[in-house]
Amino acid sequence: MTEILETEAEANTRRRAQVRNSLSRRNRAEQRFKLLGLGSVLAAMAFVAVLFGNILTNGLPAFWQYNVDAEVYFDPEVINVPDVPVHQAGQSEADFQAEMLGWQRRLAMVNWNRILVASVEGALAEAGADTEIDARSAQSIIDSGARFVLRDMVLADPAIIGERREMQLLLSADGDNWAKGKLSRDLPDDRQQLSRPARDAIDRLEEAGIVHRAFAWHIFTNVDSRSSPASAGLAGAFVGSFYMMLVVILLAVPIGVSSAIYLEEFAPKNPFTDLIEVNINNLAAVPSIVFGLLGAAVFINIFHLPLSAPVVGGLVLTLMTLPTVIIATRSALRAVPPSLRQAALGIGASKTQMVFHHVLPVTYPGILTASILGVAQALGETAPLLLIGMNAFVANVPATPMDQSAALPVQIYLWQGNENRNFFEERTFAAIIVLLALMIVLNALAIWLRGRLERKA
Amino acid sequence: MTSVLIAALALILMGVAYQQGVSRSRALSGASRLHSRPQYHGAFLALWATVPLLLVLLIWVVTSGMIQDWYIARQLPADILPGTTDYASAASRLRNIASGFGVAGEVAAWETEAGEGLARFMTILRLSIVALGALVGIACLLVMRARLSPRLRARNHVETVIKTVLIFCSVVAILTTIGIVLSLVTETIRFFTYVSPVDFFFGTVWNPGYSTTSNEASGSYGMLPLLVGTIMISAIAMLVALPVGLMSAIWLTQYASPRLRNVIKPVIEVLAGIPTIVYGFFALVTVGPALAGFGEMIGLDINATSALTAGIVMGIMIIPFISSLSDDIIRQVPRAMRDGSLGLGATKSETIRMVIVPAALPGIVGAILLAVSRAIGETMIVVLAAGNAPILRFDPTEPVSTFTVTIVTALTGDADFASPQSLVAFALGLTLFVITLMLNIGALAIVRKYREQYE
Numbered sequence: 001m002t003e004i005l006e007t008e009a010e011a012n013t014r015r016r017a018q019v020r021n022s023l024s025r026r027n028r029a030e031q032r033f034k035l036l037g038l039g040s041v042l043a044a045m046a047f048v049a050v051l052f053g054n055i056l057t058n059g060l061p062a063f064w065q066y067n068v069d070a071e072v073y074f075d076p077e078v079i080n081v082p083d084v085p086v087h088q089a090g091q092s093e094a095d096f097q098a099e100m101l102g103w104q105r106r107l108a109m110v111n112w113n114r115i116l117v118a119s120v121e122g123a124l125a126e127a128g129a130d131t132e133i134d135a136r137s138a139q140s141i142i143d144s145g146a147r148f149v150l151r152d153m154v155l156a157d158p159a160i161i162g163e164r165r166e167m168q169l170l171l172s173a174d175g176d177n178w179a180k181g182k183l184s185r186d187l188p189d190d191r192q193q194l195s196r197p198a199r200d201a202i203d204r205l206e207e208a209g210i211v212h213r214a215f216a217w218h219i220f221t222n223v224d225s226r227s228s229p230a231s232a233g234l235a236g237a238f239v240g241s242f243y244m245m246l247v248v249i250l251l252a253v254p255i256g257v258s259s260a261i262y263l264e265e266f267a268p269k270n271p272f273t274d275l276i277e278v279n280i281n282n283l284a285a286v287p288s289i290v291f292g293l294l295g296a297a298v299f300i301n302i303f304h305l306p307l308s309a310p311v312v313g314g315l316v317l318t319l320m321t322l323p324t325v326i327i328a329t330r331s332a333l334r335a336v337p338p339s340l341r342q343a344a345l346g347i348g349a350s351k352t353q354m355v356f357h358h359v360l361p362v363t364y365p366g367i368l369t370a371s372i373l374g375v376a377q378a379l380g381e382t383a384p385l386l387l388i389g390m391n392a393f394v395a396n397v398p399a400t401p402m403d404q405s406a407a408l409p410v411q412i413y414l415w416q417g418n419e420n421r422n423f424f425e426e427r428t429f430a431a432i433i434v435l436l437a438l439m440i441v442l443n444a445l446a447i448w449l450r451g452r453l454e455r456k457a
Numbered sequence: 458m459t460s461v462l463i464a465a466l467a468l469i470l471m472g473v474a475y476q477q478g479v480s481r482s483r484a485l486s487g488a489s490r491l492h493s494r495p496q497y498h499g500a501f502l503a504l505w506a507t508v509p510l511l512l513v514l515l516i517w518v519v520t521s522g523m524i525q526d527w528y529i530a531r532q533l534p535a536d537i538l539p540g541t542t543d544y545a546s547a548a549s550r551l552r553n554i555a556s557g558f559g560v561a562g563e564v565a566a567w568e569t570e571a572g573e574g575l576a577r578f579m580t581i582l583r584l585s586i587v588a589l590g591a592l593v594g595i596a597c598l599l600v601m602r603a604r605l606s607p608r609l610r611a612r613n614h615v616e617t618v619i620k621t622v623l624i625f626c627s628v629v630a631i632l633t634t635i636g637i638v639l640s641l642v643t644e645t646i647r648f649f650t651y652v653s654p655v656d657f658f659f660g661t662v663w664n665p666g667y668s669t670t671s672n673e674a675s676g677s678y679g680m681l682p683l684l685v686g687t688i689m690i691s692a693i694a695m696l697v698a699l700p701v702g703l704m705s706a707i708w709l710t711q712y713a714s715p716r717l718r719n720v721i722k723p724v725i726e727v728l729a730g731i732p733t734i735v736y737g738f739f740a741l742v743t744v745g746p747a748l749a750g751f752g753e754m755i756g757l758d759i760n761a762t763s764a765l766t767a768g769i770v771m772g773i774m775i776i777p778f779i780s781s782l783s784d785d786i787i788r789q790v791p792r793a794m795r796d797g798s799l800g801l802g803a804t805k806s807e808t809i810r811m812v813i814v815p816a817a818l819p820g821i822v823g824a825i826l827l828a829v830s831r832a833i834g835e836t837m838i839v840v841l842a843a844g845n846a847p848i849l850r851f852d853p854t855e856p857v858s859t860f861t862v863t864i865v866t867a868l869t870g871d872a873d874f875a876s877p878q879s880l881v882a883f884a885l886g887l888t889l890f891v892i893t894l895m896l897n898i899g900a901l902a903i904v905r906k907y908r909e910q911y912e
Contacts, residue, residue: 033806037708040701044725047773259627285897287834293886297640352616380732383836387868409734
């Protein structure tokens, strides 16, 4: 009898121990699971942090470039061009243009490098450097785009010939790399991009404070350039992207909203409507590059629209954004309470009046947010643009949407492929910062507008 | 300049017509009750006045070039034959004289005369077309104005027009799909006249030859190396994204406090908004060299541009996609199931693993399919970071190539559009389109079925 009681007590303790063990095991498993989840979230957040940290640390230095403060003498002996042609009475516009072009050609043939070399020598003398510098080395310090700056100054005001001007001349890509310390100082002369006198000159001028860093506004105002990488900028890409977004806003938003209204409010339930629905859902998931193929085959090859024109890019991006706008607008329309519709119909409004006067105004915040997000998505899209020829090098700001143009994401693609990796890696990160900043502004705008409009409604 | 004038004319006509309609119907409303409100009569007239004007202008836009060419052809001397470069330059000289810009060099007397004649002819024609449009518009306006009556169903007419415009807009989506399918299929058929489909779908060598003399297909176009590369990168991406994304979704829905979730969720979703070119450059410049360095440390030979680099970065890109989709799906699991499991004494993680995830499994599978289709169609990351080496091998540390990379290289090169080297892009695009379409249809079907289960 006692034996049985004992075994029962034993069994109880054993069971209790078992439960305790399994409980602690289960609790440990619980802890592990929870930690795993937390770890995943932290990993995802770490990816965001690493990505942004990497982009910012690499790209921000590119916004400050080195300049030389130098006095530029517009030497009339070097700039030996005749007087500017004037439009004579009775001269045809074409003849005048031809004469003007001839004059400009003379101006372009001027040996601007001699003026630049003289400026560098002057700056060196000002710094009190005793080093002699040969013309080639002096020329290699200054960004070759400076030639065109000087030419344009004369073009704008020919009276400047013979005068002296204080100017900030941009250092060349190699010079900038050297001044920023991105080039190793231990390499032998034959492996350096700059000659020894050029490197010494930069160091001297920097000690004297004549070479210094300044914010590189030209990243925003200049166009892309291959011959003078240090002054390459995003102006053409900005305008190209702007035109494309204009096309997207003007086409995707009205068409998308109209089609959402039809499908949600008017469309009868029939196989045709079902087909449109399935179709839109599938279009939303079609890879963007397929839209690029459509653009290449239809817009370029059949309609013969110009290659690398923002209008074609805009059309392709419109087709790509359309499903996003339609789906978002439909869900905004669906969220409108049926009571609103019934009230409108009940007091005698027609269906069209009900939709346009009562339902649609309530959905404005949703439609607006969806449109801005769609535009932001289109702004960053690259692949389809490559297929319609937008990867061409364009050194112009497009005057109209039909002109050849670059676009922001494509500019990033072009810059990352530049052979001068040492300089352009930083520059590419800078372009990425600009693109991301624009997208963040658009997204913030969407969030802000939604908050504001929803509070009102 | 003229376009501004025409736009102004159209707007004025529209405004006058609207005004006429409103005032006329107000006058009518004294006699008896109107069927439609005066605004609808106004809109009715405005439509009737502007649409004919725009139609006339549209016809002019389409035909004006042809009319100009016809006039120039009559002015040029007979010894300049059409189709020659002389003809084209003579014609463009005439156009320049006509536009007032002038041409460089000597201008023959007949050229001046013909150029001025052309300018006169086009100006008169343009003015008369605008006048014709305006007349047609005004005539329609007057006729329809006379037909305004209290019983006219102006609102119904206007609403029909609105509805037609709406229908037209929703057809754009269908037209897009038709355009995609037609262009892909026709170009693919053209490609298959050079290369047999069997060689394309089952060939194991990708080596398109570039011949400068002819459009003959030289070289081999077997897509299997690309398929393997695509699958390998997508698989690596899913290996990264699935555990991180799914566990994040579980933690955010089941463990995190609502306040924490509202902070963390948008941060993770930032990853979804970043353009893929940015990921690509990040992979190329940062992740690739880091991986190569890591491989060197542990004695593995990893290429800086490889399937691994592209796959890992693509995985990071897809994390928010998986996490927000699974988030939605997990939330749809009825609360009663969760409470029942917890009430029986299961721990939270046991509830998640044995009740919630199995219940949400179909939905999660759907989400995975959608993510895979995203990964397969992704372009810029692979273009920059996968190395573009279309060789059939299964080593993720080596450079590979994918469908999308090959499409980009085929169409951004110098090859003629009608050559097989370019056309192959469309064959690859069609394959890609079909694969992603099947994945999407499958995923949507699964997700829909899953939703119905709990509604």
